[in-house]
Amino acid sequence: MKIDIGILEADRKQTAGHLERLLADTYALYLKTQFYHWNVYGPLFNTLHTMFEQQYIELAGAVDEIAERIRSLGEYAPGTFGVFRELSAVEESVDVPRAEEMIRRLVRAHETVARTAREAIEAPAPSADEATRDLLTRRLQVHEKTAWMLRSIVAEEPAVARARPVDLAAHRRTGTDPLG
Ligand SMILES: [Fe+2]
Numbered sequence: 001m002k003i004d005i006g007i008l009e010a011d012r013k014q015t016a017g018h019l020e021r022l023l024a025d026t027y028a029l030y031l032k033t034q035f036y037h038w039n040v041y042g043p044l045f046n047t048l049h050t051m052f053e054q055q056y057i058e059l060a061g062a063v064d065e066i067a068e069r070i071r072s073l074g075e076y077a078p079g080t081f082g083v084f085r086e087l088s089a090v091e092e093s094v095d096v097p098r099a100e101e102m103i104r105r106l107v108r109a110h111e112t113v114a115r116t117a118r119e120a121i122e123a124p125a126p127s128a129d130e131a132t133r134d135l136l137t138r139r140l141q142v143h144e145k146t147a148w149m150l151r152s153i154v155a156e157e158p159a160v161a162r163a164r165p166v167d168l169a170a171h172r173r174t175g176t177d178p179l180g
Helices: 009-039 045-072 081-087 099-122 124-128 130-153 168-174
Strands: none
Touching: 009 045, 009 081, 009 099, 009 124, 009 130, 045 099, 045 130, 099 124, 099 130, 124 130
16 A cells, blocks of 8 residues: 655655664664673673663664664665674674773764764754654664763763862761761
């Protein structure tokens, strides 16, 4: 049955093309995150094993949503490793690095997916399609935020502490909780 959702065929195809690249990037990042969930080791094992799990579960949901948006636009969604590898800008992980290097690689991968999403948002056809634009904006937010959170784990200490010092003597005098 012919599709008639108010978007020209050429525009639907152009938008689907952008979404295919985002799908491939997201799938590659999903696999990388799960790979690190399985193989992370060191003193941060528990934290990172759990954090990577939360991240790959979120990515699995995104993969599904992006693929189904492609279908809603009347195109077929790719779903093989060969095509994903061809389309994805995310570098594949083959080795098992130390935890800190895993985090750095994940930051780079999230930044890569953010750039793919931003490129799509700025392209004419996807930017004119509200539903796709909404999906792309949400994905951009997730990848930028996750990159920031991962970056914060490996950030250097600031040279000068900026937090307001707590006057312990004053709290002792008044009997209040210094952390309250
Ligand atoms: Fe697991």
